[in-house]
Amino acid sequence: MYQIAFIGLGHMGLPMARNLLKAGFALKVFDLVQAAMDELAGEGALPTSSAAEAAAGAQVVVSMLPASRHVEGLYLGADGLLARLKPGTLVLECSTIAPESARKVHQAASARGIALLDAPVSGGTAGAAAGTLTFMIGGEAAALAKARPIFEAMGKNIFHAGPDGAGQVAKVCNNQVLAVQMIATAEAMAMGVANGLEPAVLAEIMRQSSGGNWTLEKYNPWPGVMENAPASKGYSGGFMAELMAKDLGLAQEAAQHSGSSTPMGALALQLYRLLLKQGKGKQDFSVVQQLFVE
């Protein structure tokens, strides 16, 4: 079993680290928030006072941070972690960041003989807690083979998306489609109801027909249609609208990089920003439904 350093114990990182502990891995952890480390200490993790201390002697580093600048700050530069890790260390970078940023960290790792995988997740805090996350992974197949038991302790679907940065690209593509179909579902629900249909009936017809999609299957945005969906719990829980806006922004960065035209994805971003201006950024992203009803 590997000695693992886990950096970043936020809403996602904490339950992911806990699942690694449950699977029997030895963990040194670091986060700026002491309470998060304390919580895991009670379950067997070893708190440290810096990322460097956590990583000292680790065979594997797992990081889960908010944005590109945190990841670049952690790994790059003369004081960065990559300058301290031994060649042969395996780095699993699970944050959702810009593909270009991921490629920059990959290059720096490669120059030091360190195998790095960009491995963003989907599945939200519920998936993190249940150990059912989806990992979309960019980097070399050999490194993924070595890392697989670690990923499997935290997730259910482990996809090899392609070379360096491919995990991030797959993630933004997926989340862009998700955002668009959430909005498309919400506006169709509102239009159907405004034209006299029962929400549950319309939802079921579309779910079983060619309009079927993941939001209709698992996550209907109309309150009351699905008992356990965030929409039926005041749009609490789930995946915050402001995080969806962040991912859609990363998608637009990728589109800018490749000159891709993504009219639906671009519009989704603008609509989520309208929602954020209404103060709904902390609610589940299905709250976009409220744009379309009075």
Next chain:
Amino acid sequence: MYQIAFIGLGHMGLPMARNLLKAGFALKVFDLVQAAMDELAGEGALPTSSAAEAAAGAQVVVSMLPASRHVEGLYLGADGLLARLKPGTLVLECSTIAPESARKVHQAASARGIALLDAPVSGGTAGAAAGTLTFMIGGEAAALAKARPIFEAMGKNIFHAGPDGAGQVAKVCNNQVLAVQMIATAEAMAMGVANGLEPAVLAEIMRQSSGGNWTLEKYNPWPGVMENAPASKGYSGGFMAELMAKDLGLAQEAAQHSGSSTPMGALALQLYRLLLKQGKGKQDFSVVQQLFVE
């Protein structure tokens, strides 16, 4: 077994009528195109020289026509079919038309004591041939109970969407979501590939993740990803882009009627019209992929 009048033997109506014949129903048929009637005559149908002649003595009328104006022309007015049918006749109006147009025909039927169901289908010509169409039905439950064996001879999923016109509303809601997610999938495929991913890998990751939708499941727009999808056959077969534009136009009529805001659906319509301007209206609607590649 009912005596059925079947009006409208186009790409959809012909195979639907054929399935009724196979199921043992007695059919009198009418279409302006003699060849279509001749084809069915060889399979047991009785050709007629007018809709009125086909409907004379029928217990059930099934119609499958191109647009609202044809349906209104067939049923309404002093010379219309509703003025000739006996009270108690059952009318299954399967065309895809504006919900308001459907409600107008419903009212006229109701005034004459005729039970009418608006019952648009999805599933395309392949579903019509295989008898696996989805019917979305508006009207009274009692009429639907009576009509069920007829629908089941032509389709697999028989949904009662709600009161008069509800079938049309459900259809336009469903097809609007379908169009949006087709475009969203196409633009994400193009962006992913432009950023270095293998199309089949990206398609599979999204299909199994929260970006999953019917187009990723059955109908991927990127050539070669799914062997049997229209995209892999030069965008032939399937459901023509110009018909999707028609349905999106009906959705906008419904949205206008209810004052609904549907930014995604409205944008989908405009993008399909751009495609039509490029002369691609007769190709399968997944040809929208070509907007996003050079």
Next chain:
Amino acid sequence: MYQIAFIGLGHMGLPMARNLLKAGFALKVFDLVQAAMDELAGEGALPTSSAAEAAAGAQVVVSMLPASRHVEGLYLGADGLLARLKPGTLVLECSTIAPESARKVHQAASARGIALLDAPVSGGTAGAAAGTLTFMIGGEAAALAKARPIFEAMGKNIFHAGPDGAGQVAKVCNNQVLAVQMIATAEAMAMGVANGLEPAVLAEIMRQSSGGNWTLEKYNPWPGVMENAPASKGYSGGFMAELMAKDLGLAQEAAQHSGSSTPMGALALQLYRLLLKQGKGKQDFSVVQQLFVE
């Protein structure tokens, strides 16, 4: 001087009729609201109890009604005004309605030997009061020549847009561009201010540069930039957002009729509908600015 029947004394019709009185025309007027007729009676108009009574003996009929259905209701059918007017009567139909609806009324008028002009206006209630409206006119040049003195009593710019219905087409084209550039200006103002610019400075730079447009010239949506603009008066006065939504809906009907792709116009309509859902339909249409600020 002609004997004129004026039908429809709403926010626009009342001041328009008043300007005709001031110019010396003899007016019989009709509106469902007695108070409106009373107001004009004090200025010399003759109130009547029906449109037919107002029109009896008139050489010219002017109508200013809310929507297509009112116009069709007034003129068409066995009881309609066209059936009662003498051949040779001149009809100036100033309502903003669907081009197709206008063409229908034109045809009926033509069949009766009545010269009709579709003549929608822009300029709002302020322009109606000041007699500075813009008229966009469809129909025959000879009829327009005859009607010109009447239009000039109510407006400043009298455009002959083309044949029957062309006035309505020009109007929806113009108002679609207006709505789009109002939104474009509002989102640019918000983005510029969020990035540190003074609103008045940004507004002036764009006004004098290639971003210049009518809204920057006369009607800036940012409060305080233009003292007399509705934005500086709590978005009161001016042209109501719900009327802009109506005009954008008419534009989409015209686009549907011709199969035109209008991505900007379609998006503008959806954004105005979002605004209406927020209860802002009665405010000036520049209130769209509030979508883009917190």
Next chain:
Amino acid sequence: MYQIAFIGLGHMGLPMARNLLKAGFALKVFDLVQAAMDELAGEGALPTSSAAEAAAGAQVVVSMLPASRHVEGLYLGADGLLARLKPGTLVLECSTIAPESARKVHQAASARGIALLDAPVSGGTAGAAAGTLTFMIGGEAAALAKARPIFEAMGKNIFHAGPDGAGQVAKVCNNQVLAVQMIATAEAMAMGVANGLEPAVLAEIMRQSSGGNWTLEKYNPWPGVMENAPASKGYSGGFMAELMAKDLGLAQEAAQHSGSSTPMGALALQLYRLLLKQGKGKQDFSVVQQLFVE
């Protein structure tokens, strides 16, 4: 008269430098393309073999480069120009780049006691040749006062947009509005013509009405409406569609930075990218008209 170093002699820089020569300034110039320097040498400029050589001894540096990375490459870093210039030098950075990039260069200049102005232009190659450019300028008023004679030799409208970076913000706001109203005008022209209007008549009506904007005034996208517009010359000359796409991309970067929602601007970018995929990036940006006609 100042000794000026002019860096970057492309389509815009060359005529701008020429106008400085005409106004009597002494110029040392540098560009990677020898021919551009040779051309100006005949008019009195002194070619050099590097930016550093051009800048040696100069009181003023003017730069006109393609993108953020060129500007950062020129000025920043241990080898960058800012490290070599004497405190008190005045730098006029006229490239169109990201506001954030401009601020970075401002900070580095400020740290060295160098006065820098971000001063992007609008007006295209025609305005550069005629000396009628518009400058939108960010930085300190004192520096602008000193630089004014230089700007006036190259342009007509000299706007002080605000503090460091404000010139770039004003530029992207303006060009975003410009792109949106160009597309809005193009789609309205196409819709109007498809509904029977004469293009020149429709253009004139909108120009004089509330739909009026700079494109209708100077730059109508419909061929033949304005004799001298690029649309009437095969969409040649003017401002290339790919440059508009670049500017719209910079606007989206600014919107991302401030979390601004710009649905119209975002859609304009996506439509220009569709146009680029059709191989029309080198044509004038009014070629967007062709998206909307068959």
